[in-house]
Amino acid sequence: MTAMIPAWVGGALQPVEKLEVHRRGLRHKAISVFVTSGEFVLLQQRAMCKYHTPGLWANTCCTHPHWDEASAVAAERRLYEELGIAGLDLVHRDRVEYRAAVGDDMIEHEVVDIFVAEMDRSQHFAPNPDEVMKTSWVHSGDLARLIDRAPETYTPWFKIYVARHAEQIFGIAFANAARRSKEPVS
Numbered sequence: 001m002t003a004m005i006p007a008w009v010g011g012a013l014q015p016v017e018k019l020e021v022h023r024r025g026l027r028h029k030a031i032s033v034f035v036t037s038g039e040f041v042l043l044q045q046r047a048m049c050k051y052h053t054p055g056l057w058a059n060t061c062c063t064h065p066h067w068d069e070a071s072a073v074a075a076e077r078r079l080y081e082e083l084g085i086a087g088l089d090l091v092h093r094d095r096v097e098y099r100a101a102v103g104d105d106m107i108e109h110e111v112v113d114i115f116v117a118e119m120d121r122s123q124h125f126a127p128n129p130d131e132v133m134k135t136s137w138v139h140s141g142d143l144a145r146l147i148d149r150a151p152e153t154y155t156p157w158f159k160i161y162v163a164r165h166a167e168q169i170f171g172i173a174f175a176n177a178a179r180r181s182k183e184p185v186s
Contacts, residue, residue: 005064015067025107031075032062032112037121045134052102058155071113084126088117094168100156140170
């Protein structure tokens with residue numbers, strides 16, 4: 001089945017096949033979800049069978065809404081499809097736009113609705129191995145430092161989110177946690 005996603009063509013939003021969108025670098029709708037537990041954020045390592053950026057670490061989950069699918073519905077759907085997580089209270093945090101090469105001559109030029117949800121780290125979830133290789137809870141204050149140490153292991157969009165939109169996504173708690181993580185330990 002061909003995935004038709006909302007993309008702007010000639011200034012109008014239209015259903016366009018997902019791979020065509022990425023090959024042409026069309027501006028299109030997307031969602032990203034960040035599941036947090038206090039100052040920790042759940043990251044996923046993308047499965048090796050993904051059509052772009054396989055094996056790289058990213059935020060909890062992301063996708064493109066189907067044509068005529070609301071962003072919040074897409075966020076709930078994808079959180080369940082990728083990680084088996086359901087029933088969280090997803091809060092729309094912001095909308096951001098970025099453009100980045102993702103390999104194999106593909107471009108993500110996304111207008112992204114960002115959603116954040118809180119979850120207890122002890123809560124069981126079941127990642128779909130066709131989507132996710134591994135998961136890890138990472139302290140939000142460590143994200144920039146981890147990316148600086150090994151940028152090649154993170155997706156382009158995740159690096160953009162942390163570098164340019166972290167406070168929008170995580171709020172003031174992120175700024176405070178990042179400052180604390182840089183303080184010398186006595």
